[in-house]
Amino acid sequence: xxxxxxKQNEKTLVVLDGRIDSTNADQFQQDIASLMEGEKPDIDIxxxxxxxxxxxGLRVFLLLQKSVMARDGKMVLRNMNPRVKEVFxxxxxxxxxxxx
Amino acid sequence: MHCEMLLSEYHEKLPIYxxxxxxxxxxxxxxxxxxxxxxxxxEARVKSEQSLIGKLELKGNKYHTLEDIxxxxxxxxxxxxxxxxxxxxxxxEKMFEIDWANSxxxxxxxxxxxxxxxxxxxxxxxxxxxxxxxELPQLNQMHFELQMRSTLQHVWANxxxxxxxxxxxxxxxxxxxxxxxxxxxxxxxxxxxxRIRKDVNNYRRNVQSMVASGNFDEVPLNGDTFRSFLxxxxxxxxVDKIAAINQGEVYEDSLMPYYNxxxxxEMKTIGDIVRMIxxxxxxxxxxxxxxxxGTGLDxxxxxxxxxxxxxxxxxxxGYGEAGLMRLFDALYGENEYHKQRAKRIxxxxxxxxxx
Numbered sequence: 001x002x003x004x005x006x007k008q009n010e011k012t013l014v015v016l017d018g019r020i021d022s023t024n025a026d027q028f029q030q031d032i033a034s035l036m037e038g039e040k041p042d043i044d045i046x047x048x049x050x051x052x053x054x055x056x057g058l059r060v061f062l063l064l065q066k067s068v069m070a071r072d073g074k075m076v077l078r079n080m081n082p083r084v085k086e087v088f089x090x091x092x093x094x095x096x097x098x099x100x
Numbered sequence: 101m102h103c104e105m106l107l108s109e110y111h112e113k114l115p116i117y118x119x120x121x122x123x124x125x126x127x128x129x130x131x132x133x134x135x136x137x138x139x140x141x142x143e144a145r146v147k148s149e150q151s152l153i154g155k156l157e158l159k160g161n162k163y164h165t166l167e168d169i170x171x172x173x174x175x176x177x178x179x180x181x182x183x184x185x186x187x188x189x190x191x192x193e194k195m196f197e198i199d200w201a202n203s204x205x206x207x208x209x210x211x212x213x214x215x216x217x218x219x220x221x222x223x224x225x226x227x228x229x230x231x232x233x234x235e236l237p238q239l240n241q242m243h244f245e246l247q248m249r250s251t252l253q254h255v256w257a258n259x260x261x262x263x264x265x266x267x268x269x270x271x272x273x274x275x276x277x278x279x280x281x282x283x284x285x286x287x288x289x290x291x292x293x294x295r296i297r298k299d300v301n302n303y304r305r306n307v308q309s310m311v312a313s314g315n316f317d318e319v320p321l322n323g324d325t326f327r328s329f330l331x332x333x334x335x336x337x338x339v340d341k342i343a344a345i346n347q348g349e350v351y352e353d354s355l356m357p358y359y360n361x362x363x364x365x366e367m368k369t370i371g372d373i374v375r376m377i378x379x380x381x382x383x384x385x386x387x388x389x390x391x392x393x394g395t396g397l398d399x400x401x402x403x404x405x406x407x408x409x410x411x412x413x414x415x416x417x418g419y420g421e422a423g424l425m426r427l428f429d430a431l432y433g434e435n436e437y438h439k440q441r442a443k444r445i446x447x448x449x450x451x452x453x454x455x
Contacts, residue, residue: 055348055399062351062399082440089441090391092404094432096353 001050003031011042017049020057029060036064041073048079053087065097076100103156109166110152116238117146117173123231124175124244131191132177139188140251141178147171170202170223173244181297182218182250182290189220189248196224199243217257218287219249252286252293317371326359329370338381339405342388348398358406361430365413376413383416384408386452387445407431411445415455421446 001024002017012035020028035043043064053061061077068075076098080088088094121144128142147155147169155169163169177188192198202223228240249257260279264271271279303324310319311328319325335355343350367373387408392400414423424442428435449455 055346055397058397058399080437082437085437085441086444087395087397090388090395090404091397091399092353092401092407095357095401095403095407096351099432100435 001028001031003028005032005034011044014043014045015049016045016047019052020050020060021052021054022056025054025056025060028057029063032060032064036067039071039073041068041071041075043068043073043075045075045077046079047077047081047084050080050084053084055091058087058091058093061093061097074098102161103153106156106163106166106169107149107152110149110172113166113172113238113242114146116236116242119233119236120173120226120239120242120244121146121175123226123239124173124246127195127226127230128175128177131195132188135187135191137184137187138180139177139184140180141176141254143178144173144175146173167243170199170243171245173242174247175244176247176249176254178254179248179250181294182253182287183294185220185248185250189222192222192224192246192248195230196222196246197227199223199225202243217260218253218283219247219257222246222248250290252290256283256286311370316374317369319370321362321367321369321372323356323359325370326362327356329373330355334374334377335402335405335409338377338384338409339400339402341385342392342404342408343398343400345389345392346396346398348400351399351401353401353403355403355406357431358403358410361410361427364426364430365410376409380409380412380416383412383452383454387412387448387454390448390452412449412454415446415449418455420455 001020004015004017006013006015014032014035035041065075078100080099085094085099088097088099125142125144132139132142152169152172156163166172179185179188199222204221206217206219206221222245223243224246225243226240231239233239256279259282263275263279307319307324308328311325311332316329319329339350362373367376384405385408388404410427411424414427417423419426421439421442424445425438428438428441432438446455
């Protein structure tokens, strides 16, 4: 899993590439640690090249979402491929995280 | 000469008043938070030099020292409801030392047939037990004025001040009378707001007891009743069963986004939701089993139970893919992906003979 983070004015653009599973979820969490800081974050995550997420990945997204909400910010995941989107749908996570 | 002395004392004490302003605001804010009181305004200001000069020009002889002018620092709490003024004043009495001789309840100063300025003014000091700064002992000796009034009383007072302030001449008696009439109307409105709040609170209490009693068919579905119903954890058994498919855990998310969906599904009472659960929980579980078994996904949102119940209900009613798309659009906003998702769920439903 490759994570690219770019700050553009008030917005933080994140690009995810690859799969998130039990072998790299901890690393993924470390890679996005900087997103857990700062007030009123505005985070846009491009999932075009994210090929899969396991429940470990869902937990990291959940952690990030809770952190963003606690700081009065917003976060969206976009361009998710149908296979990954289905993981969010069948677990009910589409109700927790904004996916466009 | 006397006024110049008072002005000089004012400049000398200005930094203490500024510090006192911060302390008073913090103390009031903490007190309101601690007592869960929401107010429409909390503000404080130190009287400007210009304003003080104006006051001294009018009534300079009345004041011997700066301490005689009790509103150099003024704080104000504006409540939503007029009856909250008494609650706030009781809290202020506990917190501050009140100079009763100089405090006034303008609400009680008006004759029964007169309407006008309604506000409670306390002249206060900060006791050392509440706040103490060894470098600023004067902070506990100096007075400040605390005004407490409702939002509507505040509106009237502001407009009266603004109209009077802008005029070069005294307001003619007929216009004063109009202002008094408006004060009377706003006093009535304040009373009505108090009454409406009381009625709404009573309604909420009734709704909670109706939901708790289990007479669900008699409970209309609305935001309050749905919230009360959710406290009974009605989807717990189903979601625990779904989570157990992969020996997983449940993340407790909000089900309130489903309230509008249930209305669109023509649910009229809480009883309709209970029937949906009883009639469709097994199918909702079978759908989850088909989707989750073998995936290793060991975390689900609490809402997944209600999501699957809605999906099953829509399919059983024959609304098909279009109905599912409407459900997803209502929950998450329009998205081209919803068509694929609806199609896939219909295929899954056919596999488990749901339709």
